[in-house]
Amino acid sequence: MINKDEWLIIGLITSCHGINGQVKVKSLSDFEERFLKPGMRWLQKDNEPPSKIELLSGFKQPGKETFIVKFQGINTRNNAEQLKNSKILVKTDKLPKLKKEEFHFLELINLEVKTLENDELKTIGKVINLENEKNNLLVIELFKNQKEVFIPFVKEIVPLIDIKNNFIIISPPNGLLEL
Structure with missing residues (x-):
């Protein structure tokens, strides 16, 4: 059974993209909307506690399994550099409902x-x-x-x-x- 107080890693920030604070994300999720749909996410750097951040927008890179995303308050390349190697998390109580014979x-x-x-x-x-x-x-x-x-x-x-x-x-x- 899933513990509703746990975190699920859905992506990893691998690098910056451009000069306006966008970052490149490697997806660890089968649900693309997690990187496309605006809303709250959590970031975790190393073993620090997760911190709340708002995803403003995102798009999938054509032909790749990576996404380019924009977070609230991250407006420069220097800001984006600080996020490199961070994990993108969601609470396990936010897991999408699955069909029969699908598993988290x-x-x-x-x-x-x-x-x-x-x-x-x-x-x-x-x-x-x-x-x-x-x-x-x-x-x-x-x-x-x-x-x-x-x-x-x-x-x-x-x-x-x-x-x-x-x-x-x-x-x-x-x-x-x-x-």
């Missing part, structure tokens, strides 16, 4: 990972993270050796997700867990 990243963290071997479920690890550079990959820590493995988050390899009972079943191709 936070719901997957700490789920047990099981495989079906000889008609028997075997617990092999737990989900510790999600990488989404080009494709969504579950980062799984294996119990037997504490090794981290990356599993493509696709129906063919992750056929069952049971949030209520706190586990997923994976069906990895031969050798994937040994990589």
Whole structure:
């Protein structure tokens, strides 16, 4: 279950854009409106507490997974430089409603990972993270050796997700867990 008092990182400010205080944002969200629709967001630099800031406007760079956004009060390149490497956050109580068989990243963290071997479920690890550079990959820590493995988050390899009972079943191709 999602803790409503937690933060969700939806993007990372990577650099400045132009001279009028705009910044380039790497999206960590499937919901583009988070960078397009004006409203309150929170920024976090390093391990400082999050601070409130208003998103005024944004647009997606054509052909890229990055956005150019403008925040209230950030009007010069020097102001924008101060935001570099900041995380853009939203409260988990602001998560969009999903369709059946869609999941929020936070719901997957700490789920047990099981495989079906000889008609028997075997617990092999737990989900510790999600990488989404080009494709969504579950980062799984294996119990037997504490090794981290990356599993493509696709129906063919992750056929069952049971949030209520706190586990997923994976069906990895031969050798994937040994990589």
